Amino acid sequence: MLPTEPDLQLLFARLNYQYFNGTAPDCRIRYNERFSNSAGRITYGAQLTIELSPKHFRRYPDALEPTLLHEMVHAWCYAHFRDTGHGPRFKKKLRECGIASIYHDLGNVRPLTESSKRYILRCEHCGFEALRRKRPGKPASCPRCNKRRFDARFPLTIYEIVETRAVGTTLERAAHRNG
Ligand SMILES: [Zn+2]
Numbered sequence: 001m002l003p004t005e006p007d008l009q010l011l012f013a014r015l016n017y018q019y020f021n022g023t024a025p026d027c028r029i030r031y032n033e034r035f036s037n038s039a040g041r042i043t044y045g046a047q048l049t050i051e052l053s054p055k056h057f058r059r060y061p062d063a064l065e066p067t068l069l070h071e072m073v074h075a076w077c078y079a080h081f082r083d084t085g086h087g088p089r090f091k092k093k094l095r096e097c098g099i100a101s102i103y104h105d106l107g108n109v110r111p112l113t114e115s116s117k118r119y120i121l122r123c124e125h126c127g128f129e130a131l132r133r134k135r136p137g138k139p140a141s142c143p144r145c146n147k148r149r150f151d152a153r154f155p156l157t158i159y160e161i162v163e164t165r166a167v168g169t170t171l172e173r174a175a176h177r178n179g
């Protein structure tokens, strides 16, 4: 069974105490059922949000804690250094957390590539999300909250996805289904 979202917040608090001396910034942590090709991601907006794939962790429950830790290292690097990549500072801190490789936390599936940057447009009112390759050039409002026209009451917040991590190929998935 997957931990509940409140349990994830408790896990976050424990890891924060254990590895960051409490200096990892507050993050909203939630599951996103729509993830199909990444185990976890962090988005840097007004609030830091860590999202985890329930599909992935139902299959690889042991990978949940190290994946959360991986995302927490991103949050920590961002909060203290505005550093968002997998660079030397990230790797050093990850090693201090006892994770040797940036990818060894993904169960027994291997990553292929990290995708290029993308944007998420999210309605904070209803949770609607749309992915975009480019940052939108003009104001947009939620198409679900107001289907008819632009509505400034329901603006879409732009989030930059700094990472998505591939966790397998569709071939592996087919093999898994058949086996
Ligand atoms: Zn909406």
Ligand SMILES: [Zn+2]
Pocket (backbone or CB within 6 Å): 070, 074, 086, 163
């Ligand atoms: Zn990462």
